[in-house]
Amino acid sequence: MSAIDDRTRTLYDKLVDAHTVRSIDDSHVLLYVDRHIINEYTSPQAFAGLRESGRRAWRPEASFAIVDHVNPTAAHRTRAIADAEAARQVDYFESNCTEFGIELVGVLDARQGIEHVVVPELGIALPGMVIACGDSHTTTYGAVGALGFGIGTSDVEHVLATQTVVYTRLRNMRIRIEGRLPVGVTAKDVVMTIIVRIGVAGATGYAVEFTGSAIDALDLSGRMTVCNMIVEAGARGALIAPDSTVFDYLERRPRAPRGNAWRDARRAWESLHSDSEAVFEKDIILDAGEIVPLVSWGTSPDQVVAITECVPDPALESDAIRRRGMERALEYMDLKSGSPIESVRIDRAFIGSCTNGRIEDLRSAAHILKGRKVASHVRAMVVPGSSQVRAAAEEEGLDRIFSAAGFEWRQSGCSMCLAMNDDALAPGERCASSTNRNFEGRQGRGGRTHLMSPAMVAAAAVAGKLADVRSFDQD
């Protein structure tokens, strides 16, 4: 705790210090977890472990449980799930939450959705919190100034039993993005640019703080996209110092503090930033004006090109392991180096996920789709990030734009981002996708994923092939 009084702490250091129950050794602390988000697929063995050892939940009201990974997203929603294994997982989840006294958002709940979309929209994630969840994309909460990180099932059990984790302190990285994003360039392109720049392990062992005028200018949804997907560069924590964008977003959310408590909290939150003399072990600077719309071509989130570029040539890669990875990816993706990425024909289009399933994402896609039709050979789906996103979109008439264009308007969930439910690519199918991982088989065995922004997915759906959103009207 010796660093507390000096003026060189990062926001990350401050949050770790403020949640340190006790130090364990030079590199580990017992870290207090303010909120624990639980899902149906990474928690069953944790609850079973508690039961076997006769332990109770330490602070059940600090946990919040949401069904999101295995539920179907067909337009007509039912409690019954045809897939027997998924149904058993949901049933077990419900009975565990009841037994251990944990609030549950079930399949038919009006708040149901992807955990990382639902938690901010309910105002559960607040600036200055530490939030853990058995899901890697928990870094999303950095957008509100909360330290969120993914944990495995053993640690889900550990948090349930103790409300803490044995935590390894990370190093600090700052990524500064200055300037204005060009038209047609989104937060998704920002984070994909960063992943290409630093590599898929570039932030392993680090917490990343995003700063700069381009970050300040992003709305909260865009900030969540950036914090969410930086985990694909290995980051176990992401932060953006909370500002009026965050406070305006949170005010009057159902679980946010109210009245005097809101005023006190807001005053405290205004001091949540890195000191001017804070030390970052790595400092990266990007010019927002140079970022362009991107698409992934391979099976790793750093295998990415500008939409105007060609599929790269492994022969030009000097590193042998990287070259073999590229060759393998080209084979899996059935692409030829040197061919323009814009010529690549798609079979499917998917808009959704915790990276890009919020109302702003749906608006940006609908903007491209208005008055246009999905190419006849493409099956296109929208899976809103939450039931509340879906309802808001219907209120605005976005559902009618999607439906008129030929997109299926579906219920919320993780869906084809990881294809644990019945939404999946068939072998060989190629998908333009607003999701976060283009791994082999991620969206279905043998399926081929191209990652891009939701507007770029809409453009690709219309063109029937990967397409440059900037060639569409941007009025």
Place this chain on the structure above:
Amino acid sequence: MEPLIEVAGVAAPLPQANVDTDVIMPKQFLKGITRDGLARGLFYDLRFDSAGRPREDFILNQSAYHDPAILIVGPNFGCGSSREHAVWGLKQFGVRCLLGASFASIFQDNCFRNGVLPIALSVDQVGRLQGICSDPTRNRLRVDLLHQCISAHDGVTMSFDCDALRRDDLLNGRDAIASTLQFCADIRDFERVHWASKPWLMPVRS
């Protein structure tokens, strides 16, 4: 958890970079409510073709490597999803130690928590061990956690670093939750102070 002091056995080189947890344990094996039955799912799409037949060219399907205790892996092994099922599958398959240049952070934590030892070595050291163990007649290694030393064929040895706390937990087979609960009074004291200064952080039952 049973203590882990030493791992000795066949070491299979798996040099591919960025092997993600979707590849280690595909989605169709994630719908259980227990840890059981995951050996079958390990590297499923690498081990089996679309008709379910073993792929002869995959190293774990070759007779000299079908029962590995150790994998010598590529950089950034275990990236992607937090699914601990990947580690449960490795352990049920018999793998107790991973040697590689780097591991993804959540995956690495999951390994330590399940008695699977992830050891980070230099790229050169990993390459050297992969080279030795690519020869089926020289593919056995001994990894001694107590003395932090790896012994390969022909008297080759190398030392390794290991997080002291995690090492101690493994050597003693410690239950992490029981260890933490020794500090339950500290946790209660922390909560009192934390919520007194920041009352909006106190969880309330809805």
